[in-house]
Structures are given as structure tokens and as C-alpha cells.
Amino acid sequence: MTRALKYLALLGYLVFLAFPLLWLLSTALKTPQEMAALDPTWIPRRPTLANFADAFAEQDLVGAGLRSLVVAVATALITVALALPAAYALARFRGVAGKIAIGWVLVSQVFPVVLIIIPLFMVLRRMELVNTLAGLTVVHVTFVMPFALWMLRGYVRAVPRELEEAAAVDGAGRLRALAAVVAPLLAPGVVATLLFSFISSWNEFMFALVILKDPGVETLPLTLVRFVGPEGVARLGPLAAASLLATVPSLVFFATIQRRLRSGLMAGAVKG
Template structure:
């Protein structure tokens, strides 16, 4: 079924409108970060950030705790992405390639856990980490995020692995490949799009979380960037310029991470399962 040129133009205009609505808040945040403080609070806003000013970024970077909290966020997020992807991949392989008692129950449990509201988990996780002496610990915070993202990552990777024929693995084993060789040379390349999608989800979840980082990390030396952003609001007022500049800086790692891995997304769809 073909669509007429007028319908295609209408669809393109509609898509462009949605893109503009989505990107406008991002543009407004970035442009406001470059405005002098006096222009931010003007009753008549300026859509173009001229003259450009880096004063807000200087205030944000110079605020105490920036480098420490940035390092904490990077360490926790990298650990979460690595642990979540590895555990989820192995669990997905077990669920799709092996038959064992309780497999269906485990899948239902994973799906149910994905539906639980995150605020409902704050008290149980707090008590559990306290009993394990992991409060105010970056390791404990990373484990918390891994537990949060695992249901989604397992379910997503299971769907990708279901689409890979078992015959590819059996043919490789007939040719003499071991189980780890099959995983490394066949499954991983073919499931690369799923790994990338789940790693992006894990990265964004761990990087942007404020609730658990604020509740579980009371030591200022162990706090993350979302908690640090709250320090721009005090009893005397809110430093809007520094807050918006700091928000822009905190969004950059997510953008950079996606730009680095998105090149491998299409390559992963066609790589693998090719006999050398």
C-alpha cells in the first residue's frame, strides 16, 4: 500500500512538529545556561542567548562538591551498566536456551517486579542495605540500581535472544566451537542492539536517579550529581543560572554515551554468525 505525496507531507510536518515540541525544552535549558543572570529573570524572555556568558558554568563548576560528585556518578553508573548487562545477558541466555523447573515462574516474577513503583522499594532497600552495612556506600548504591534495572534488561535481552535461531549455535558447535566461543562469536554480535538498548536504559536510570541517592547516601563525600544539583536551592533562594548550567553539564555524559554507542547499533544487527 502506497501513500500519496500529500499524506507523506502531512506525516512529515506532524513528525517535525513533535520533534520541535520535544526539543524546545532542551534548547531553552541550554540557551538559558549561556545567558547572564539578569536576563534569566526577565519578564520578556530572549529566545537567543546573546550576549553569550560563561558565568553560570563557572559558578556551577566552582561550586563545592562538583568534581567529587561527578566522579561518584561516573563510577556508580559505569558499574551499574557493566553489572546489569552481564547479569541480564547470562540470565537471558539461561531463560531462552535451557529448560528448568520454575522458569515460567521466574519470568512472571521479573515482569511483576518491573511494574512495582520505585518509591515503594525505598524502605525495603534502605533496611536491607542497613542490615548489610552498605548504607553510605557507593557499592551499595550501585547494587540498588542494578536491582532496579535488571527486570527490564532481562526481559529485553530475552526478547532479542528469542529471535536468534538455535540452529546457528548448533552448527557452530558441530564445527568444534565451545559454549563460550558461541556466546562470544555468535550470540553477542547478534544481540548487540539489545545490549546497547539495555545499557542506555541502565545508564540513564543510574545517572539521573535522585530518590535513592538522597535516601541511601547521607555522607556528602558519597553523593551523586542529582543530589548535588539540589544544593543550588537554599533557604535564601535559588541560583537559577548555576542550576541550569549544572543541569546542562550533567546531561552531557548521557549524550556522549549515546553518541559513542549508537554507531555500533546498526553494525550489531548484521554482525556475527558468519563463519571465518
């Protein structure tokens, strides 16, 4: 293939990837009149921020954002707190039980989420946790746990066992070796797993749809969908504006962990 053709192909990809994003941005800045015009314009003739103001006025975006934040932070902390010791044990002690456990973690990814959400919903209802953020957090922890375990196990395995043994020879106990040698090396992996769990929870929609029925407890994805009216008559401008705002946290976090997430995934996958 000649160079020109390659550039043409790359350009095609760029257009395909970028045009919905640009259209979202463009719609968010348009007036209702311009949106109704027959010829759609890429660059708004009279750009306006009114859609953002409308978005905040029409739906409780701040409240929903805060609730999403609470659930996502709680999910990330609980998941990693529970998964870290487990991942360490799975990486370091290779018995039959450990092999079965990690095999299960992989296999469990094949099961559709309905098989998780229905039993969890029944348990949560018995515990009076339906319609609560605590209930949604429990579901999110369950949902993120297998992959968090898999990621963390990869990071633990990347820390050479010899380092721990060397520390032990130097007279450090197992716990001191862990704290002084393993913990610093593991820190980036832990951060990546925290952020991964945070984003998974922040973006999650189906569980929230099932667990949260009351508008007063809705998380951000549920509130966003409210901009599409019951008949599908969407308020396009505010919808675009709110969508953009809801993406910002994920984008920021993603920009920070992108590289790490990739290396972590590969560490887990290749050495599996």
C-alpha cells in the same frame, strides 16, 4: 489532511519539544541582569560563560560527576555480568521455572519503587552500607536487573538456535559454540544493555536521595538539586549551566544506542 496542515502540526510538535531545551540553553548563557529583565529574551544580548564557572565554584560538580560515573560503570558491569548467563538460560531452556521467572520479571515492573527501596535500605543499614557508593550500586543493580534480563533475553532469542546446533554438529563443545558463534552475534545486544544500565544509574535520583545523606558522597542528580535553594530561591544561571553539563553523557550514549535500544525493545516485546 492537506500537506500544509501536516506541516503546521509537525511544526507545533517541534516547538513543543524544543522550546524548553532552547530556554535552558538561553538561560545558561545569560547574565543575572538580563534574567531579571521584564521582557525575557530568547537570544542573550551579552552571552556569557560565567554561569558555567559559577556552577563549578558553587557545587562540587567534578566530584559528584566522578561519583556518578563510578556508580554507573559498576552498576552496568555487575548487572550485565549477572544477567547474561541468566538471560541465556531463560531464552534457551524453556521449563516451567523459566516461564515463571520471566513472567515475574514482567510483573515486578508494576510494583512501585518504595516496595524495593525500604527493604533494601533496611538491609543496607544492617550492613553499614547506607551513605556509601557501594550501597547505592547494590540498589541500582537491583533496580536495573529485571529490565536488563528482559532485554538480554530478547537478544539471545534473536540468535538462531540452529547456529549453535550447527556448531555442535561440527564437533564444537557447547562452550566453544557459545564463544565462537553466539558471543559475536550477541555483542551488540550486550553493549546496548551495558549502556542502558549505565544511563539508568547515571540519571537515577530517588534511590540516591534515600541512600546518600552526606554531601561528601552525593551523586550528580543530588548535587544538581542543590542549586535550588531550601526556599526554592534558585540560582538560575548556574543551575541551567550545570543541568546542561549533566545531560551531555546521557545524550552522547543515547545517540550511540538509540537504534539498538529500539530494536532490542521490539525484539523483546514482539517475541515475548
